[in-house]
Amino acid sequence: MFHTRWRIRELEFLDGINMNFWETFYKNKLALTGSGIVLLLFIVSLLAPLLAPYDPGQIDLRNVLASPSWNNLFGTDQLGRDVLSRMIWGARISLKVGFAATGLAIIIGVILGATAGYYSGWVDAVIMRFVDIMLCFPTFFLILAVIAFLEPSIWNIMIIIGLTGWMGVTRLVRADFISLRERDFVKAAKTIGASDLRIIFIHILPNAMASILVAATLGIAGAILTESALSFLGIGVQPPTPSWGNILTSGYANIDIAWWLSLYPGLAILITVVGYNLLGEGIRDSLDPRLKK
Amino acid sequence: MSGYILKRMLFMVPLLLGITLVCFFVMHLAPGLPTDLQTQMNPKSTVEMKERLKTMYELDKPVHEQYWSWLKKLSRGDLGISFSSDHRPVTAKIMERLPITIILEFLSLIIIIAIAVPIGVLSAVHQDSIFDKITGVLVFIGFAVPTFWLALLLMIFFGIHLGWLPISGLRSLNYEYLTPWAQFIDLAKHLVLPVFISAFGGLAGLSRYMRANMLEVIRQDYIMTARAKGLSERDVIYKHALRNALLPAITILGLSIPGLIGGSVIFETIFAIPGMGQLFYMSVMARDYPTVMGILLIGAILTLLGNLIADVSYALADPRIRIS
Numbered sequence: 047m048f049h050t051r052w053r054i055r056e057l058e059f060l061d062g063i064n065m066n067f068w069e070t071f072y073k074n075k076l077a078l079t080g081s082g083i084v085l086l087l088f089i090v091s092l093l094a095p096l097l098a099p100y101d102p103g104q105i106d107l108r109n110v111l112a113s114p115s116w117n118n119l120f121g122t123d124q125l126g127r128d129v130l131s132r133m134i135w136g137a138r139i140s141l142k143v144g145f146a147a148t149g150l151a152i153i154i155g156v157i158l159g160a161t162a163g164y165y166s167g168w169v170d171a172v173i174m175r176f177v178d179i180m181l182c183f184p185t186f187f188l189i190l191a192v193i194a195f196l197e198p199s200i201w202n203i204m205i206i207i208g209l210t211g212w213m214g215v216t217r218l219v220r221a222d223f224i225s226l227r228e229r230d231f232v233k234a235a236k237t238i239g240a241s242d243l244r245i246i247f248i249h250i251l252p253n254a255m256a257s258i259l260v261a262a263t264l265g266i267a268g269a270i271l272t273e274s275a276l277s278f279l280g281i282g283v284q285p286p287t288p289s290w291g292n293i294l295t296s297g298y299a300n301i302d303i304a305w306w307l308s309l310y311p312g313l314a315i316l317i318t319v320v321g322y323n324l325l326g327e328g329i330r331d332s333l334d335p336r337l338k339k
Numbered sequence: 340m341s342g343y344i345l346k347r348m349l350f351m352v353p354l355l356l357g358i359t360l361v362c363f364f365v366m367h368l369a370p371g372l373p374t375d376l377q378t379q380m381n382p383k384s385t386v387e388m389k390e391r392l393k394t395m396y397e398l399d400k401p402v403h404e405q406y407w408s409w410l411k412k413l414s415r416g417d418l419g420i421s422f423s424s425d426h427r428p429v430t431a432k433i434m435e436r437l438p439i440t441i442i443l444e445f446l447s448l449i450i451i452i453a454i455a456v457p458i459g460v461l462s463a464v465h466q467d468s469i470f471d472k473i474t475g476v477l478v479f480i481g482f483a484v485p486t487f488w489l490a491l492l493l494m495i496f497f498g499i500h501l502g503w504l505p506i507s508g509l510r511s512l513n514y515e516y517l518t519p520w521a522q523f524i525d526l527a528k529h530l531v532l533p534v535f536i537s538a539f540g541g542l543a544g545l546s547r548y549m550r551a552n553m554l555e556v557i558r559q560d561y562i563m564t565a566r567a568k569g570l571s572e573r574d575v576i577y578k579h580a581l582r583n584a585l586l587p588a589i590t591i592l593g594l595s596i597p598g599l600i601g602g603s604v605i606f607e608t609i610f611a612i613p614g615m616g617q618l619f620y621m622s623v624m625a626r627d628y629p630t631v632m633g634i635l636l637i638g639a640i641l642t643l644l645g646n647l648i649a650d651v652s653y654a655l656a657d658p659r660i661r662i663s
Binding site: 178179181183184185186187188190191192194195267271274275278279281294297298301302305308309311312315316319320323324 | 354357358362365366479480482483484485487488489491492494495499506597598600601602604605608609619620623624626631634635638639642
């Protein structure tokens, strides 16, 4: 939340934007629920070795596809591994992929969006045409095509999801820059001879942080969904590394016997995505109450 | 109008070239060759055989030459020969599967409109009612549900637990021996889950969008005028407001096409439906370059056409919009 605080100070240049971010945020029950879920996920990922009742890779062939019981709360998979333990470790994967992929998308989006919005003219035209090309393309097809030809690994997945998810951020940042660059404080900075780089990163960018932060929070949710779909199709995180998506693959393979393999990991994805979405919308509503529906 | 359409179509050509260029190079620069996959599994394969395969598939040439020869073939309407063991032309492989995917997408678009529009309108008209709040929560969850997981749950519940619906393929094994009516029922039963799952992703988005549109329209002056001149609430909402709120939704439908096509990979694979998405998944796994390129191209064309149709029908439906 450091960024938010820092942003609020910068925001004093802008009129009409809510200065009492925390006050509004604390009153927003949905936003608090969202932050609770996200916080819980962080704790679970951090403490995975302590929380998981079993070793997630421990195979027990005498206890294959056991239904949920006190010994294995969420049952076991086709190799007798404890599903709950695998899910707890899987939380780490989804967190890593979500943050890394979104981080990459934000970096690309900010650089391209800032360039397009600040300089306008042909630079803007070229960048925005490129955005159009990327947007009018079935992204999931592209991700699949690329990832299947690369060695499927967690790193490649982060990179590919990031490389195909920056278009929205570019548009947002560009729009912010176009309106912000006409502000008096930018003109003032120019007058005293600040360089373009300085104006872009020190003066304008902090003021565009609100929409970036919101886009990032919602982007993490999207990246987690994409990762789980890829892992489900077998081209994401590879077994034996546990991820929510690849537990669902064994759920699909054993669909007629083991419902618990399908139900719980998907529920974890759903709750995680709901958490990030609530948090994102909460931040947006608190930063700028005018955006509230 | 026809001039505009022509211009847009011409603009699609460089766009498509750009897309194919990016895909082709990314695919070919990635490490690993399709020939590896075919030879690795075969203990009898020799280095020589590998080279022969490479020459046969023209993989020994530089990438830009390969792309050029792909383009030359494309200009004759030829997408090349599949690398898979059937060695059939890619065009034939795609064409036998494309109709299935298009029909599925079309059906799910109809479902999306039929469900999302009334939900959006009703929750806007009765803003803050219980209905509005419940649909609001459902929409929020709808945004977060992984569709493939929902597919699994529905398969378990309706297919295995209740046994009402078949969970894979488009036809039962005894399809050939059924009466035409029974064949229709059989097909319809097989379609229920795939079409619903494919539509699901679009439901949340469109209904929320319709609600926002409707809320905005209801506050307009002409709605107040309609009320002031004594029209019934029904006429005000369904004749004056609805029409205006529906217009922008056309664009959203056009924009949802890439998502639908992308989603077809997942649900066609899950439900074992012999459509384009499943072919794409299988070709990608087999590193069948020509087929993957062909499907990427068709997908891009469908998306661009969808956008064009959306823009044109928007202009046709709303006389205030003039395109030039």
